Amino acid sequence: MSQNVYVPKQGNNDSHASGNHEQHSDWNAPIWNDDEEHSQTKNRVEMIYERSKNVIPVGKQSRSFPWYEQIIDPSDRHLKEDIIRLIVQYLQEEDYLYSAAALQDEANVKHKDVLAQQAHLQRVKTAILEGDWAEVEKLCSQATFKNLKSFLYEVYKQQYLELVDRQEYQKAFVLLQKRLKSLEGYAQRLEEFHDLCYLLTCKSVNEAKSFRDWNGTMAGREALVEQFQRLLDFEVTDTSAPVQVPPSRLVQLLQQAVAYQIEFSRYHPKAAPRIKTLLEDYHCFVLPNREKQCFVGHQSNVKCVQFVGESGAHLVSGSSDNTLILWDTESGEKVASFIGHTSRIWDIDVTRGGFIASASGDGTVRIWDAKSDIRSSCRTVISGHTRDVYTVSYHPRENHLVTGGYDKSLRLVDVRTGQTIKTFTGHEASISKAVFNPHGNLIISGSKDSTIKFWDVISGVCVKTLSSHLGEVTAVETNASGSLLLSSSKDNSNRLWDIRMARPTRRFKGHQNTSKNFIRVGFGTNEELVVGGSEDGFVYIWDTETGNLVQKLGPCVGPIYAAQWCNRQSLLASCGHDGMVRTWWFDPSTPLTDDDK
Template sequence: MGGPGAVGKRPSSAPHNGLRSPLSASPTITNTGAGLLGATTGESFVSDDSESLVSQAAALTHVGLHARLVKPSDPVFDTKDPRIQQDIIRMIAQYLTDEGFHSAKTTLLDEANVKVGERQDLAYDVKRVKKCILEGDWPEVDRLFATSKPLIKNQKAFLYAVYKQQFLEYIDHHEIQKAFTHLNKRLKPLEQFQTTPTEFRDLCYLLTSKSVQDVSSFKNWEGIAPSREKLVELFQTMLDSDLTNKQQSMSSFIPPHRLLTLLRQAVSYQIEFSRYHPRVAPKISTLLQNFQSVVIPNAVRKTYTGHKGNVKCAEFVGELGTQIISGSSDRMCRLWNTDSGACVGVLDGHDSTVWSVTSNKAGTYAASGSGDGTVKIWDLQKLSCSTTLKAGASDLYSVDYHPGNHHLVTGGYDTVIRLFDLERGIIVKTFPGHSLSVTKTIFNPIGNLIISASKDSTIKFWDIVSGLCIKTIASHLGEVTSVDMSPSGTLLVSSSKDNSNRLWDMRSVQSIRKFKGHQNTSKNFVRAAFAGESLVVGGSEDSMVHIWDTDKGTLLSRLSGHGGIAYSASWNPNQSLLCSCSDDRTLKTWWFDPSRPVVSQY
């Protein structure tokens, strides 16, 4: 039996309550193709309708991996910084003005900048702070500054001045014990805000002095009332400074079309740092997904050997895909370096065949489902099992991480789908309904649906909140061995032992075309998956990996190289590589070699 298709590589989104239709988006272009290490051997079935796809793939130059000083995930700016937030709002307002959306701009600025109620609340709190300082009502001052929204930018520095005033008043009243307690509890944690290098030391000396003026730092102290007035003046000065800075920020020049400029730079960055460069500047049709070149591999990049049994499943680890995890009938999972092909870890712990593997988006943890009825969560830094989850007493054929990374769904021989809370390590919901083994379970990109495939020849859609089956597809004539969703969530591909892969429109839940040319009729789990929006890739019992044009259903190529059944293939856009696993105990990655034809004819 064969392993799973691509899982755990879908866009992240927080789960939603109830069912929500996936949003449509223009397709991003990503592809795979034909080849064999040493000498390319492939078979082309390209129709005129698919010529444009092949032409785009042919017009690529391989530049390889770029060295990056700054990762896209690095916090190069603080999204919570008020100045950054203000800049974003002003750029959006500028764009709305340029495009003539004046009412929308007014609404935006009213919501973001005016906030009359907040201004009134702030003015009231400022007045209260001043009054409490003059009256020496320090507990109320503490309460006002403990609100969630700071009254002034350098609030801790001002609090140090407030606590210093309280301390000096204790000394003036000869309340030494209160002064000592206050010094340690309030002033010590804010010592870095002292106005001179020796100020805190002098405050300590005051505990043994007769009066405040005995210490040089405070010899000009004029008494309680005048110093409170000066404290109020300091507070007003800091408020005025904050207001001036905000006005300067709001009045600073915005370069023309600033938002569009940044968006163009972002897309250019994606193109520049992709592994394949188009020879002609591409036309971008959507900003909702990252740019991906049309890549149709035509050669084996690496062959990964080490398993002692057939390799049932293989997936790129995390979004970056710098590692690959595989599972085998030898009961082992192996972790591989994608670029070098070296095995960097053996994950030993299951008592039976490993049917399915998946990983979280960060690539820090992976999960494996086995014939021993357990799911093991692997810490990929420590190369050890961190958790074992029991999911029945029979084979588990599928595991998949939720887009939010805190839950996991499983399916297997006992027909029950289980949803696990990974933080608590418990089953939070079960989804009974299939009459035979569940062969595949996935989440939609939004994370509010589970889609399952079964040997009972059906595909079911489950609402993750209610646990109800909201739709059943019973169009296949044989066991359904896999399902996978496109990155946009608008399309679904299913594999079946009726020797066809089918494409479904998720908005109408109707079959829109079939993909044929492969073999999937016997006892093996042969699976298909998306390679971006433009291609569908899948295994076959004839040992070849098949690639179809999503839009036309055309069989573009068959990748020849495995020495046994090709169970599945998965695509990673960051690596621009396709990974396949096989009955021949190997994994292979496939890339596009520009010196060879995109697709080859026998």
């Protein structure tokens, strides 16, 4: 159920919010002082509604071929050459002629090196077929490829077998002693070297068990050439005339890739979308208006929820019943329970690979593997805080964690060892939330002392403090580029900050956040929306650009503590005091606004 409320801002600058700190009369711009500006805001909200209606839900489609990631081998040299040719063609078509020529020259130099290497290897093959073993050994000494000793063992073995076949036992014995003995460990079977020794007493190579299938000198050499080819890390490149690159081939491939992403998304656009970036996957703009799934299983209120991994195919929730539950996003079924904490779960964070970090009132952080066969087992327990741990966040490289809590300190932890590397102190009250900026060089923390602090990861020094909030700060989150910061506080407002200017640019109001709860806020669809919880039992959604409230989802029984958006799934997840986890989606059969009813 959705309740749409359009609230244009009216002189909402709140300069008193800064107290005795920095005052910005225009920080909440735009301020609507005339009908023209009011009309522009109204048009912006109406545009959001129209964009959301411009989609058709088709459900989350599963790929019919689960091995799609294995289709292309990025290490294949033929494909690498094709990619270079595609880039050169694109640069030429776009008139980057000097760049295209430089790239082509560099690629040609590498191609000449490959050709020289191929000629060298061809000489090795010729020498093998001619039985010129001295030349083979000389050429191999100049070659640089893996498994060289393994190949030399095969060369000496062939030479040895030919000597035995000609009954030149003295020469065979010398070769066995000087060459083959030191390479005994490269024999394919344990008994093979013993059979080589045994051949010194035989009249025929076929008398030894390991060589009963030996078919003579030439057959052995030809087999050795084939084996040599298999041992090489690289394959012989076809040096014939290359296939002509079709016009605009790179652009065609990109169009196919985007079309594939659209085909497998939860919503299909009614009209061809305009793709503004290729640096991330296509995500359809969606304004949720209806509950999709309700996840039942916790025995107490649910403080936090996160989508798991890059695909978001699973959800994980943390509760005051001391457990985490892993859910199937689509079906709503419980996949696994994570048991080990002895107090409520305050916060969780998840890596792209599916590792879950949970912060608890028992003073510990635990790390779990969502992909493990034994999903209920804890991988690591991190201690150090004296009381409740309220927040945990992974570093962008996922090799470190930052934790914070009741003891007013932040801790930088090595995930591999579980050891604290650095401690950050300076807040005057409990730390409710801490995150890394996207570059990983700063930690941003919000506290019950009503401030937001920026910490240099290397030095541990606080480099900036924001003090505009009137109430306790309950959440902080940056956008993908790290230029903007969202914060929520117990003064019934969420704020959007320009990090570089250290000033708030927008305020999001209408929800309730004044009690003892941690009410979180985050970015929604493509960062064009802001989503957050509220103590009145609704999920609130605002327009990032104007700050206007564009959607309310609910009501639920009791406060909504957090809302989390997943671009890949095009779903919004929420959790709250009623012990339920919910997902929300856009359903065209349900009115999006009051005017649609």
